[in-house]
Ligand SMILES: O=P(O)(O)OC[C@H]1O[C@H](OP(=O)(O)OP(=O)(O)O)[C@H](O)[C@@H]1O
Ligand SMILES: NC(=O)CC[C@H](N)C(=O)O
């Protein structure tokens with residue numbers, strides 16, 4: 001889950017793209033990049049770090065032009081080198097750049113085909129560079145010096161035929177426009193909107209609607225699964241369905257954890273979905289333990305707050321902010337290494353003792369993935385004097401790897417994999433553990449938009465909506481992306497062989 005944005009305006013876009021990336025920062029904390037276009041010239045700045053660290057005034061001044069794309073990265077393929085920060089660039093045809101959220105599951109075979117058949121060289125292990133080159137090849141096949149929106153849509157159709165997996169992307173065609181497109185299952189989110197300018201409208205496509213809101217854009221619509229939205233350099237906008245058989249099957253984990261609560265994804269308010277998750281979980285608690293002795297409900301900040309609040313309301317129990325979050329520490333789950341994640345929980349959260357002493361506390365989190373947070377937080381609650389520590393997860397047990405843009409590729413790193421609920425409770429040290437039922441989670445989200453035919457629930461079920469994910473593939477990514485493999489790569493020297501970058 002990276003964050004992407006593309007803007008076409010009648011004035012400079014550098015500051016708007018920067019602001020949008022800051023708002024999407026929760027989707028990727030490892031690297032950031034902006035590419036802008038002025039006439040036939042492209043300007044790029046990308047590097048590892050948070051948005052505020054990557055772009056200094058001198059970079060911003062050089063990012064000229066009234067059209068551009070941006071990216072915040074949470075790597076799920078390749079390595080963490082700044083050379084794999086995005087946007088990516090390829091010079092032919094026309095000078096193309098691309099920013100991608102998601103993960104291709106057939107990147108390796110595509111890479112071979114690109115080399116053998118399309119005569120294209122890929123310089124990194126990033127699947128996003130593959131995606132860009134497939135798009136480039138499909139556009140090149142049109143064989144035109146001057147293209148129109150139909151050519152762009154035909155190229156997106158070509159991408160849909162060749163690429164498998166999850167991709168929400170913005171691609172910029174030098175001097176011509178920005179196209180935003182989403183894979184035929186719509187796994188990762190993408191919305192677009194407009195803002196009035198002196199001549200017409202500025203257009204923006206972004207991962208989440210909160211980026212539109214904050215910059216004064218009104219939401220037009222979601223980019224539908226398989227659809228492409230072309231934002232012309234001349235201020236025009238055209239949309240087209242480019243997939244033969246699109247199906248609405250977005251990732252449910254966006255609603256559990258990834259997205260901001262103030263976003264609306266596929267017409268579902270994330271905030272309301274989380275409230276409904278809290279309500280359903282409270283009802284399950286009442287069914288399973290009508291005689292419970294919970295004194296107080298305490299969320300584990302940040303993401304679980306919304307669900308925990310409604311859980312407490314439904315149970316009719318006090319809701320208390322017993323943990324205070326250090327606002328300067330980012331999200332721990334999307335940090336690159338387990339050591340860093342472990343250390344960050346303690347730096348990030350601190351208990352207010354009076355909310356715990358001699359009480360039966362119910363801690364609520366949105367999900368338990370590796371168990372890093374829950375293990376430590378339960379101990380902190382005990383250290384603060386809690387009599388009993390109960391734990392509720394607003395999502396079902398996460399038992400299977402994600403292959404669509406969330407970096408949890410190794411089943412053995414998941415605390416719920418191969419364990420019963422009782423065993424998980426023992427592992428994390430909870431006196432009682434309760435998980436949301438999958439049907440209740442699906443219902444909580446679907447209620448916001450009954451047109452969604454199914455959700456990608458693969459982390460809970462092991463069923464992958466796009467197909468193309470078999471045991472061999474899962475073994476392969478496990479070897480590439482386990483914590484141990486990543487640690488080895490981190491120690492290796494990453495020479496940055498890059499095209500021009502505004503350092
Ligand atoms: O079981 P784990 O592997 O610890 O993963 C799950 C935890 O990680 C996330 O929090 P995070 O700190 O990333 O972000 P938040 O502040 O948005 O809750 C999530 O909200 C859970 O608290
Ligand atoms: N989380 C994502 O969306 C990652 C995008 C891409 N696969 C990368 O690793 O850079």
Ligand SMILES: [Mg+2]
Pocket residue numbers: 300301302303304365366373
């Ligand atoms: Mg959390």
